[in-house]
Amino acid sequence: MKNLEFRTAASARGGLVVMAKVPGVAAGTRVSLRDHAGRGRNGLVIRTSDDAVLVEVFEGTDDLDLERTWVRFLDEPYSLPVSRDILGRVFNGVGQPRDGRPPIVSGQRRDINGAPLNPAARAYPREFIQTGLSAVDGMNSLTRGQKLPIFSGGGLPHNRVAAQIVRQARLLGAATTEFVVVFAAFGVSSQDARYFQESFEESGALERLVMFLNLADEPVIERLLTPRAAFTAAEYLAYELDYHVLVVMTDMTAYAEALREVAVLRGDVPARKGYPGYLYSDLAEIYERAGRIRDRRGSITLIPVLSMPSDDITHPIPDLTGYITEGQIVLSRELHAQGVYPPVAVLPSLSRLMKDGIGGDFTRPDHPHVASQLFASYARALEVRGLAAIIGAEDLSESDRRYLAFAEAFEHRFVGQGEDEERDVYASLDLAWELLSMLPAGTLTRVSEDELAKYHKPAEAAR
């Protein structure tokens, strides 16, 4: 059928075309349209019967002339040609080259939808990835094979944080040549895309990078394919070429909005804020492609970036993302305003796989306790700060005043660091102890007595 052209478009409306009388078209087939001006458009079969085939057109149906529209059904799903040569290349949102270089020639094509990973085939992520950021490594650490999003908001430096993580991420004791990055951007400005490209270039990582770009002014529906194409590349690199792949995706909010747009056109029942009820499963299909597989050397670690509409963490996009991913790194507008970079709000942040990737086997035996103590002490310090705002710092008890100072030091010295500053995890832990030494030992009940004896040095903190 793929060589036949049909001219039986019966209706077109908001991105959807109904083709009449084309029997036997399979669901999920890729479609190629040619309009009256000879321009090509891409589409996908989303509903099919012998009488009518519903096609979703990525570039939209504006000024489509039904009588002069020719449609071919390509008898295959969207797929991506894969080979080692994808490294160092830049593709558009559906996996076609956009770097002016020739298309990938390969006998191997992969359906970009993938197939669900058998849960019995997974291997649990365990190895610690050092990002060089204390707020992450010390308290919300990343584990190889984890999916850990960055929750941000308009105007916050999430791109810089993501780029810094990409530049610095390393496994303790592993060669960097095993690491590759798949970067997918959808709905971002060309300026942001350029920032990433340059930042990766600086680190000399370009030949270990694959990019998929669908910019803000490019077809919205195409965005639905971009993360899938990117993961198809990542899976190939991880499971067939044994690379450790770090996938960075931005901005998931643009993706979800594209999905909503299409859902409205299809007439799907909305669940919350106009987003379809299947947004959760749809996001999960993407995010769950990260991970590790038994008996495979490679792995896929995912850092999706999303901007929370109105900084609202209960908005469906961050909410559903949080329900799928293994934690989140939350950026804070308040810390940003105080000049803290990276402005990581540690309390709402969480890395669920941290417990399995730190401690004696991976970092240092005191690491889990220190992290827990930092959380408890900082939470307490924030309470004190709230109190100080009411009754004034002078009226605080001696111990409370120490907590107040701890909060300041913690935010500016532990969370805050330079954009080029790479702190190894031991430096972060030592720094943590230095700050904890500002507090009375008796209040530090999350660390063991032995650890207190070894690391708690009030004298040094006083200096």
Next chain:
Amino acid sequence: MAKVLEINGPLVRLELPGAVLGEQVSVGALGLVGEVIGRDGDTALAQLYEDSAGLAPGEAAAGLGHPLSVELGPGLLGGIFDGIQRPLEAVRQVSGDRISRGIRVPSLARGRRWAFAPAPDRSAEMVINAGDILGSVQETASIAHRILVPPDVSGELLELAPAGDYEVDATIARVRSHDGSIRKLTLCQRWPVRIPRPFRRRDHAVQPLVTGQRILDTFYPLLKGGKAAIPGPFGAGKTMLQHQIARWCNAEIVIYVGCGERGNELTDILESLPKLTDPHSGRPLMERTLLIANTSNMPVVAREASVYVGITIAEYFRDQGYDVVMVADSTSRWAEALREVAGRLGQMPVEEGYPAYLGSRLAAFYERAGRVETLAGGSGSVTLIGAVSPPGGDFSEPVTSHTKEIIQTFWALSKELADARHYPAIDWLESFSGYIGQAARWWADNVDPGWAPARARALAMLSESEELRRIVNLVGVDALSSEQRWSLEAAELIKEALLQQSATDEVDSYASPAKQYLLLAGLLDIYDRGMRLVGQGVPARRLLELPVLGEARRWKTRYGDADIAGLRERVARLVEDFMPLEAEYFPAGPGEG
């Protein structure tokens, strides 16, 4: 000829005369499996458990003549199955890392032989009834899998196989039914998942399900045969809590249903349970556990089925006389799958897109929990614990609010507590248990009669401390009297030394009821002693400096269950911790009295 007419996502319209609602269908060249959900003349509407991509109108379809049912018999335990009971380890052998479509593998492995021992009191010519025990297979070292007469069979036992090794589908008995027909019984039987398995009658639940989690057992207990919900926003600890229950609870069988959640969480169980030992039986935990997985990236339609597959297997072990716990993570994903089906059928949404029957479906599902007298005359129970994932953490949403009306124990997780890393982040004010009376009797008989009053006092202190906190946050701690400051400190002590429990700490992960009670009693003793001194004029400030306050926070990790005696001895010595203050303020004589 039955064939595909239309494909719309997982929904297919088939020409399939005579299809029955709920009937299983096989569709297309790949043989995709699905279920009939609507009929109109000769056409049937079916939803597929597998992705429909590539399926074309005109492909063949067939009705399979039976509803979705599960295979029940030896070989279930220790396994992991998908939402329609395909064994995922065997699937992996056939199709590799990814699940290919249309794959058919028997739920229970064939070729493996099980040592069957007939029940000594059964012999040919006896009359047997539905649910009777024919014999058993020692499936794991701790679980004897009892082979039951299926619920729809009774009559004269013509023949019962002698002890020996049999495959699951080998005939081990023949029965002449009352209508004269002859039924062959095997080690396994099938049961349709949407129909509850019958029992003789419901019994009252009486025994607590001991989970080793202090805030659950001591404050908001659940009974064997009870129903509980764990609602909470993302990251609050629903899964961790369910893992803890699956690990440590004193049930005989645990069924863990991962319904629309993460693949890694199942991997975690698969990798960790075989290494952990059941504190009650001393055997590897995996031997009593069974996993059902429809992870969030697996097809949504099978998600709706997965909880029914789980509960049916739970009932089957209940019918053998076992105490079974089923945890479902998360029932919200199941409800969402229901919502999707309703949407596709064009049913009128009532709240947030959910159909009007959401509440009754949830209730009917939880109703399958309970303690019963089995058909065989024994006693068994199914305890049901469902996680709920409310959008935005809003407990007023439909799934949480309906569930809350159905269950008796409510473990409400709070984002504030989780953010402060107070784990388990169970909100002591929002949570409730309707089983306190029964639990109190058990604690009194088995641990200490002081349990009920001690629990009530601790809860009262916690709720009073909320009030005090509000005052402190408004005007500072100086506004409190010495008594109030001490109460506040004692409540903090209870939170940190008792309620907080780390799942990742080897010692703290499980606390026996005896340890739980000793900790509670010890902390209350500290409170009382301090209060007495404060009442006699000792300033609270001085009491707050007592080293015992820091030390008591470490008791939970210092005294493991092997060292209960040490904890008891420590608690008995509390009088000494207050001696220096007494000596200082009341040098003349004892302050007590």
